[in-house]
Amino acid sequence: MKNTAAVYTQSLEKTGTSYKKGKKVYAYAYAILDGEKYYKLGTDQYDGRYITVMHSSAVYSKNLKKTTSSVAEGKKILTFGRTTIKNKKYYQTGYNSFISASNVDGTTRTLKKNAYVYKKSKGKAVRYKNSVLKQNSQQQTYGSAVSIKGKKYYIIGVGKYVAKSDFK
Incomplete structure (x- = not known):
């Protein structure tokens, strides 16, 4: 050691x-x-x-x-x-x-447009505070996309999601 x-x-x-x-x-x-x-x-x-x-x-x-x-x-x-x-x-x-x-390590993805950050509440996605991620910024996403009320989201942090369609 x-x-x-x-x-x-x-x-x-x-x-x-x-x-x-x-x-x-x-x-x-x-x-x-x-x-x-x-x-x-x-x-x-x-x-x-x-x-x-x-x-x-x-x-x-x-x-x-x-x-x-x-x-x-x-x-x-x-x-x-x-x-x-x-x-x-x-x-x-x-x-x-x-x-x-x-x-654990995630994958770096680039946003194609400004994107809201969401959290899960009562089984649906709701905006997380007033968080907006800027177009062309790079974000770490973890694992494959998850489905919330039929829409696909990437996990960007514990309890934080961004719509899969917002990424390039």
Whole structure:
């Protein structure tokens, strides 16, 4: 370990334990994120990185079979690296569990016209404050478009949406 690192449980709570530079620990699994290793240290102890899931995401096994689990939009989860499986990027969230990186990292899209930002209220899209995004500005969108009352929207932040038709 290069720096002091906190130790977390699988449920993302700090254990109160941390390891200082030079301390040797036993790790039996790892994942790579941008060239950096994150280690599994014990039965319920991890050294990883928190991410915020921007678009609800199914959880997949390493052979890309959907599990019965999912991660809700806005949830912070601990990950142990990013990997590519069948030419698609995924974050590893545990032993043999992965979520799509597009639901976390997003895709940059350009607006073709000024666009209102919406939120969901009582099952329909309503304007979010007086937020307007300018024509030709670039926005991060997360995951695929979602449907609200039959109209397609891209998620641009937790609980924030822009009409899909407003993008180039």
